[in-house]
Amino acid sequence: LAQQLRELDKRREAILKSLTELEKLTPALAKQINEAKTITALEDIYLPYKPKRKTRASVAKEKGLEPLALRILSQSRIDPEQEAAAYINDKKGVASQEEALAGARDIIAEMISENAETRTKMRNHFMQKATYKTVLVKGKEEAGIKYKDYFEWEESAKSAPSHRVLAMLRGEQEGFLKLNVLPPDEPAVELLENQFITARNASADQVQLAITDGYKRLLRPAMETELRATIKQKADEEAIKVFAENARQLLLAAPMGQKNVLAIDPGFRTGCKVVCLDKQGQLLVNTTIYPHTGQGNLKDAEWQLKQLCEKHDIEAIAIGNGTAGRETETFVRGLKIPDVLVVMVNESGASIYSASPLAREEFPTQDITVRGAVSIGRRLMDPLAELVKIDPKSIGVGQYQHDVDQNKLQQSLDDTVISCVNAVGVELNTASKQVLAYVSGLGDTLAQNIVNYRNTNGAFKNRESLKKVPRLGDKAFEQAAGFLRIRDAKQVLDRSGVHPERYAL
Incomplete structure (x- = not known):
């Protein structure tokens, strides 16, 4: 959560800086940006002002058609074709009334697709109503047989379990499945009509055409991309939790102990x-x-x-x-x-x-x-002592472990190993440097120093002697001591999970 908040503030600063440089920042816009609670909300606010490559709408604006678009969008009682006639200009590349109207509709379509309120409504609509639809890529029946369950599959996107989401995405990535994550078109277009159609006249008819085009050409693909990313992230998080628990079970399997x-x-x-x-x-x-x-x-x-x-x-x-x-x-x-x-x-x-x-x-x-x-x-x-020598991703934690976000998986599995090592505790005089490295407060360098000290000076007699290890200061000792055990120590508490600072109690 802290990392997400840092990223949010960083993006907020970048957007404010960009808008200031573009001379587009107003007090009202700055207020909106400062009140945004998520990166998605920030991006929606910034989108209409964001520098972008040439689009059909930007070309139409260069031809001077923005006033016509705004006039039509107001849906006042005008004759759009008659209004469009005034914008015919061979030098600007507007050869007819229809070309002028088409350019105006392109501008309206982009305005609708970049409207922050519209995107929020459409995002929620997609989340609630979208379905996964998969079909087999033609001619791949035999090669893609392992995905036969998804050759013709449909289910609600919001309730699809993570393992099926990851399976469908893998099938698409490997070229065996075609995958769409979309709601039906008609209700989505109707949602836009309810927001933007305010009259029944010829101008409204032009807005209606712009809405349909804007949805299919701009808004629908953008929302599908967002929804895919959101659902993939959710599937990753759910799968990583399962993988971490699987790793925990492997690491904490009961040791047989010292046997031949x-x-x-x-x-x-x-x-x-x-x-x-x-x-x-x-x-x-x-x-x-x-x-x-x-x-x-x-x-x-x-x-x-x-x-x-x-x-x-x-x-x-x-x-x-x-x-x-x-x-x-x-x-x-x-x-x-x-x-x-x-x-x-x-x-x-x-x-x-x-x-x-x-x-x-x-x-x-x-x-x-x-x-x-x-x-x-x-x-x-001793499963734990042996498995810590291996990258956690290599101990077989789950079927789709290579399909999820690898950085998040690595972090989660590393945290799991650290948690397991510290929950069990470590025998100071026999632990390998790999196990010691996972103890809170140590790390690779201090773990190696402990092993070197042990090899040179013999077994540790008590926890206090840890302070003689090179570079192991008071802070590291405070963090690590409670997790380190000395089986044959004269001080009974050195054999336990009790921290030295609690001995007096």
């Missing part, structure tokens, strides 16, 4: 990558098994898994839920290894992590398949 874990990144032809991790998530050993490529390989895979579980005292097996995930789960459960829990793990984003600089830094001698399997295993042990 065997993790499998499943595959068919290329085999299943297997890694064993100790209780701290460190890689002990890795191999590849081929349970899905023939009976001989199946027996070997069974033997290898049983041997690994026995040798490394494995307590849980984590299986990625991607390609061959179900088949691999069936294979592993069929082994009936005693006292070993088998869990399917969401592997979205594991491939992103495995190719990242961070993964290369952690495992410089291992290939990306091994890194991906390690990520799957660590997600079972």
